[in-house]
Amino acid sequence: MAKAKTNTSSGAKTEDVLARHGVTAKIALELMQEMLLYRRFEEKAEESYAIGKIGGFCHLHIGQEAGAAGVIKVLQPEDYAISAYRSHTQAIAKGISPKAVMAELYGRVGGISGGKGGSMHVFGRDARFFGGHGIVGGQVPLATGIGWKIKYSGENLVCICFMGDATVNQGGFHECLNMAAVWELPVIYVVENNKYGMGTAFDRVSKTEISARSVPFDIPASSVNGQDVLSTFKHFRNLTEEVRSGGGPRLVELRTYRFRGHSMSDPVSGTYRSTEEVERHKEESDPIAILRHQLFAEGVLDQDTLEEMDVTAKTIAAEATDFADESPIPEPEALYENVWAATNVHGRLFFDGQRT
Amino acid sequence: MATMTYREALNEALREEMDRDPDVFLMGEEVAEYDGAYKVSKGLLDVFGDQRVVDAPISELGFAGLGVGAAMAGLRPVIEFMTFNFAYLALDQIINNASKLRYMSGGQFKVPITFRGPNGPALQLGAQHSQACETYFLHAPGCKVVTPATPADAKGLLKASIRDDDPVAFMEGELLYNLKGEVPEEDDFVIPLGVADLKRVGSDVSIITHGQMVHLALQASDKLESEGIEAEVLDLRSVRPLDVDAILETVQKTNRVVYLEDSWPYAGTGAQVVSIIQEEAFDHLDAPVLRVTQADVPMPYAKNLEALAKPSVEQVLESCKKVLYR
């Protein structure tokens, strides 16, 4: 990640706390740089998809970047994060290089999963980013298991479990909240409420609000403006420390909005939401624009610096696609690798006649 | 005959059955206002209203089970899974409830429910979204499994599935929705379950298959023809019930069989068919039966690996030649 400059052109010091926001200028500028990168990265992915370099389903986080930046910023490197398929930016935020994420989207050897996972399955064990899950709600039990491990081993860590709003209607979500509450697991269940699960508005198929879902389990719930990265960051800074020090699980709703279609195969608007609605959100709740206003008003950022930061973001995104382009496609042998542990094998594991 | 897409044929079947029987309703994710993720239910909401065309939350276990309960109580539900990959969440309701209720209750209950949706490997969708799911649904007795390959079969078999008094997993080919074909215009076009269809007549070798793979078999047969080999393509159309007579007939005719499926080999449909052939037509075989299947690995995302994982025309050709000792 490119470092933001230590002193801004307007003269304010980056270690100064922005009084109105309770965040240092340094952090705020880093969040800006990160969100710019996520935006430019996703735009590159969009371009690459359009020309067929990325295939299958590809879900972009454009419009929701503050969730990745503001939440993951508060974590320590050993903390865990896990997510669904809309997770390129979260993977980068957690420390996987943009190059390795982009190469995964391209299905190349340099991809973080060797090209075998694709856009929906970005995994980075070393970065403690545990995927990249394609089945709605599939990651929620896994997060609960990670929380179990943390507690089992007496570690001072937390696990962030990202999911979409529509995911809270899966039974497994409720089963897990109960278990996490019973065993006081250090898991923060983060629901990115972008108002829709594909083309279905949350309210049409949901009786109660997201924050009401943890009430039966006595898990504290909160709701944050997920387009305001400073609020998101502050909220999670406090919350994470509560959970880390044994406070048990939390449920957080991040109120957000997706600026693109559900996936690259879906229209941006249509019967389920109007073009005007999308345009209004882009106008009023773009997380980058909101932070820009805040930082301009505080005098810690000016247009020139912002443009430089954007150049940095674009450069990193372009380097990611260059890397992906140059990374070779997997060798045919890779097809049969990593199906099994391959140690201590007696008897036949493969049955297709190609491998025995 | 009318020419229509596979998608339109399914839509017509749903429309006709809902028209015919007020107990038939359709429930699933995005089926109503969005016309279905693959647009199969297009326009049905307008015709039948939101009591009969119902958008469900993402709660597969819940709404599949809701359908089972409604079927026990007398309705005839059609439950759409956005794709069969997501039906795994509902397997308990399908296998432990839908498939066993008739038996466990000593015949007091019938469960006339159709679970339908796209199935089978698609294009670069990776390990969790690209797989053929038949085997999971037919392993335990009690659930029928239907896999139409053409628009006509899609229409006739869906109508039969909805009318069937047992649970049916109706598995549409995810890559077939835009496929065009002729569909009979007769008033009530129904194809009974359990009747295979010869999609191509030949005398040298039989390719037995079902679902999306029928088209691969036909492509392979065209190539074989140019090499002077006449392949017969038997489309099972449903893998449970299984048209054993049609299988034995083609074996007796060509004496050489290649089984083609886009699922994994272990305990796949091919394993069952091969077992029947060796039990009941051993003396008619001039060569061991070969299987062409998806590679025995989860589906990889990378394009080149995906191509290696899926059954290919070349593999079918090679296997056909092998059983012909050419």
Ligand SMILES: Cc1ncc(C[n+]2csc(CCOP(=O)(O)OP(=O)(O)O)c2C)c(N)n1
């Ligand atoms: C179990 C399951 N059912 C259905 C799908 C198809 N599907 C993929 S994403 C999605 C919508 C999920 O919405 P939400 O949880 O709000 O996340 P968002 O996409 O808005 O980030 C659906 C229905 C799936 N992948 N898994």
Ligand SMILES: [Mg+2]
């Ligand atoms: Mg959503």
